Amino acid sequence: MNTANRIYLYNRYERFWHWSQALLVISMLITGFEVHGSFTLFGFEQAVNLHTLSAWTLLTLWAFTIFWQFTTGEWRQYIPTLKKVDAMVRYYAFGIFRHAPNPFQKTADKKHNPLQRLAYLALLSMLSPIIWGSGLLYLFYASWASLGVDGYLSLEAVALVHTAGAFLMLVFFIAHVYLTTTGHTPTAHIKTMITGWEEAD
Amino acid sequence: MAALALLQTVVADMRAPQFMMPSQFKFVLPLLAAIALLAASTAQAANAKLEQIIAPAPHSTADHSKFKELNREFKNGPEVTKACLTCHTEAAKQVQHTKHWTWESTDPKTGKVRGKKNIINNYCTSPVSNENDCMACHAGYGWKDDKFDFKAEQNVDCLICHDQTGTYRKLPGFAGHPVYKRVEFPHGSGKFVEAVNLKKVAQSIGMPTRSNCGSCHFFGAGGNGAKHGDLDSSLQHPGKYLDVHMDEKGLNFYCTTCHATSHHEVSGSRYDTAAAVKGPAHIRGKQDASPASCQSCHSNKPHHEAMLNQHTDKLACQTCHIPEYARNQIGTESSWDWSLATQMGPDGKPMAYKDSAGRRAFDSKKGKWEWDSYVMPEYRWYNGYSDYKVIGDKIDPSKTVHINEVGGSPNDPDSRIWPVKVHRGKQPYDKVNNYLTVQHTAGEDHTALWHNYDWQKAIAAGMKAAKLPYSGEFGFVDTAMTWPITHMVAPKGDALSCAQCHSKNGRLKDIEGVYMPARDSNRWLDLIGWTLVVLTLFGVLMHGVLRLYASKKKG
Numbered sequence: 114m115n116t117a118n119r120i121y122l123y124n125r126y127e128r129f130w131h132w133s134q135a136l137l138v139i140s141m142l143i144t145g146f147e148v149h150g151s152f153t154l155f156g157f158e159q160a161v162n163l164h165t166l167s168a169w170t171l172l173t174l175w176a177f178t179i180f181w182q183f184t185t186g187e188w189r190q191y192i193p194t195l196k197k198v199d200a201m202v203r204y205y206a207f208g209i210f211r212h213a214p215n216p217f218q219k220t221a222d223k224k225h226n227p228l229q230r231l232a233y234l235a236l237l238s239m240l241s242p243i244i245w246g247s248g249l250l251y252l253f254y255a256s257w258a259s260l261g262v263d264g265y266l267s268l269e270a271v272a273l274v275h276t277a278g279a280f281l282m283l284v285f286f287i288a289h290v291y292l293t294t295t296g297h298t299p300t301a302h303i304k305t306m307i308t309g310w311e312e313a314d
Numbered sequence: 315m316a317a318l319a320l321l322q323t324v325v326a327d328m329r330a331p332q333f334m335m336p337s338q339f340k341f342v343l344p345l346l347a348a349i350a351l352l353a354a355s356t357a358q359a360a361n362a363k364l365e366q367i368i369a370p371a372p373h374s375t376a377d378h379s380k381f382k383e384l385n386r387e388f389k390n391g392p393e394v395t396k397a398c399l400t401c402h403t404e405a406a407k408q409v410q411h412t413k414h415w416t417w418e419s420t421d422p423k424t425g426k427v428r429g430k431k432n433i434i435n436n437y438c439t440s441p442v443s444n445e446n447d448c449m450a451c452h453a454g455y456g457w458k459d460d461k462f463d464f465k466a467e468q469n470v471d472c473l474i475c476h477d478q479t480g481t482y483r484k485l486p487g488f489a490g491h492p493v494y495k496r497v498e499f500p501h502g503s504g505k506f507v508e509a510v511n512l513k514k515v516a517q518s519i520g521m522p523t524r525s526n527c528g529s530c531h532f533f534g535a536g537g538n539g540a541k542h543g544d545l546d547s548s549l550q551h552p553g554k555y556l557d558v559h560m561d562e563k564g565l566n567f568y569c570t571t572c573h574a575t576s577h578h579e580v581s582g583s584r585y586d587t588a589a590a591v592k593g594p595a596h597i598r599g600k601q602d603a604s605p606a607s608c609q610s611c612h613s614n615k616p617h618h619e620a621m622l623n624q625h626t627d628k629l630a631c632q633t634c635h636i637p638e639y640a641r642n643q644i645g646t647e648s649s650w651d652w653s654l655a656t657q658m659g660p661d662g663k664p665m666a667y668k669d670s671a672g673r674r675a676f677d678s679k680k681g682k683w684e685w686d687s688y689v690m691p692e693y694r695w696y697n698g699y700s701d702y703k704v705i706g707d708k709i710d711p712s713k714t715v716h717i718n719e720v721g722g723s724p725n726d727p728d729s730r731i732w733p734v735k736v737h738r739g740k741q742p743y744d745k746v747n748n749y750l751t752v753q754h755t756a757g758e759d760h761t762a763l764w765h766n767y768d769w770q771k772a773i774a775a776g777m778k779a780a781k782l783p784y785s786g787e788f789g790f791v792d793t794a795m796t797w798p799i800t801h802m803v804a805p806k807g808d809a810l811s812c813a814q815c816h817s818k819n820g821r822l823k824d825i826e827g828v829y830m831p832a833r834d835s836n837r838w839l840d841l842i843g844w845t846l847v848v849l850t851l852f853g854v855l856m857h858g859v860l861r862l863y864a865s866k867k868k869g
Contacts, residue, residue, distance in 0.1 A: 147832075149832065150816075150832035150834075157832055158811060161621070161812065161831075205857075209864075211864070255620055255624030269829035272831060272834075276839055276840075276843065277843065280839075280843030280844075283847050287847070287850045287854060288854060
């Protein structure tokens with residue numbers, strides 16, 4: 114193997130964070146839609162318990178990860194840019210079918226292509242507050258009166274916002290999983306995410 | 315016989331938990347026992363049960379068998395009451411202020427006077443003109459018509475609530491008196507009821523037990539379990555499964571443990587229920603109008619899990635903790651159709667038959683009944699207020715007449731979702747004046763429905779007693795009566811599980827005004843959401859197929 118063509122992209126913590134987050138998101142989607150009444154798998158009570166447990170676990174994971182992002186400077190990976198966005202769109206819309214080269218090459222400094230940056234930033238800054246905000250309100254329904262918010266909120270409104278967030282999360286999840294197959298081989302990105310090593314074309 | 319009496323006292327003392335045998339008795343006892351056995355070998359068997367029961371209440375400071383006022387023969391109930399009142403000077407006056415005496419209850423909103431005396435219930439309908447029978451469950455003596463003296467203190471019946479012998483019974487037909495002479499009951503049945511021994515009963519006095527309350531409340535509507543559904547004779551000796559608090563081998567609550575009573579005013583009533591008690595459990599000394607509520611001991615946050623506690627702002631405890639009522643073979647009546655009364659058997663004579671579980675199903679006197687056991691309640695928003703129809707209230711015969719309508723709504727902070735029993739039926743009504751009729755049913759006279767099977771005469775007599783005009787035309791109308799369910803609290807393992815309500819066709823599927831995860835969703839949000847998901851899936855699949863196709867072409 115030509116080591117010159119390999120770069121170490123994702124360190125151990127980053128991979129741990131990614132995969133445990135993946136597991137928790139999948140768990141929350143399944144249990145969440147069961148609580149929503151879409152199907153029966155664990156039973157309502159277990160679904161609620163697993164959903165709540167996953168939520169607290171994920172929040173804990175995020176606490177560590179946010180700390181990690183700032184101490185390592187990795188937060189810069191999410192600074193949005195419009196440079197080459199059009200090129201990426203053209204690549205996914207046309208180039209990819211003609212085996213045109215990917216206009217973006219990953220480096221340790223820039224792990225995400227410009228579209229990815231925008232998508233992740235949107236996820237973090239818009240979808241995430243919707244889901245967590247509504248989710249925590251949902252969870253702390255009993256404390257609404259003592260928080261003084263019971264006059265402004267209804268459980269139905271909170272539940273609908275939370276459900277809308279869940280649908281968007283599911284859409285993101287589908288698109289994200291599909292896009293992992295768009296490396297130089299269908300499994301290349303996934304391998305990178307497991308081993309940390311990116312192999313160049 | 316004196317020896318027998320002494321033996322009884324000794325035996326009674328031995329049964330008291332604090333019994334310590336005085337040393338001098340150790341020698342006397344066998345001798346006494348031998349004499350007594352010889353003297354009364356035949357009477358002993360009959361008295362054995364009585365001896366067992368009349369042990370003084372273990373925690374009482376008074377043994378009524380030692381009172382000289384009670385050590386005499388009594389001719390009738392009022393004589394006993396007079397003896398009681400020589401010490402308990404205020405007791406009768408106290409009782410006379412209660413619903414047990416007045417059979418009245420004033421509507422706090424409208425001032426309307428309700429109560430058993432004034433409403434027409436969905437079972438035997440009204441006591442008016444039938445007092446002789448119905449007052450078997452009045453805590454008094456002699457209420458046989460509208461001339462009853464509600465001020466006379468000796469008319470208060472102390473014994474029905476305080477008898478500890480279990481021998482004090484009041485039969486229909488005696489206007490609230492027990493039987494003072496041996497009597498055939500029911501009339502013509504060949505079965506006899508013995509005269510009550512008032513001296514024994516008076517000397518047995520104690521605080522009311524489940525049997526005292528149950529002697530009326532278990533048998534409402536003239537049948538075991540018929541009326542309430544959550545009260546029947548199985549609660550005399552209940553197991554844990556039937557009632558976690560009354561469990562005879564466990565907590566062994568009496569009715570009065572929850573229905574805490576002061577100056578003879580028993581707390582807790584379906585006329586004015588504390589339906590949404592908030593706050594912490596009560597401490598001793600706290601003055602409160604609703605000690606009979608679950609929350610008075612358990613608070614409104616009784617669970618370890620916050621998620622369960624947060625349900626208490628919408629649900630009554632009973633909703634989850636009484637998953638079914640009438641949890642036994644006794645069951646409860648679900649409907650009473652009076653329109654079939656007076657229908658005779660094939661031979662033209664009155665007939666009666668029972669259902670497969672031995673419960674009354676039809677009687678030419680009374681019509682047709684349906685029964686049910688292990689009943690899943692219906693559910694209603696309830697704020698503790700019930701609007702009752704009273705005698706003479708107008709009805710709309712084109713609709714089901716609701717004897718009472720439970721108040722409450724989802725937006726009312728004092729309303730909770732409650733389990734209820736709905737008892738349905740058909741009752742006679744005046745077709746011109748549009749009100750339910752009062753009918754003279756019980757009795758041996760020629761206008762009594764159960765004697766002469768003539769609706770016209772029975773209604774005419776009943777309406778006359780109720781002092782209401784009767785047009786002479788009657789029909790039958792659908793009726794319903796709603797009973798909040800609060801007894802037969804199950805052990806926690808039998809409480810409802812989440813999914814029994816949190817599902818599309820769960821128990822609360824008809825309850826409006828509350829968002830329930832898994833039951834409720836917004837149709838549009840779901841439609842848009844799933845469309846988006848399907849489109850995304852379709853999009854990535856198409857993209858993938860095209861990529862595959864492109865790479866094949868290249869390859």
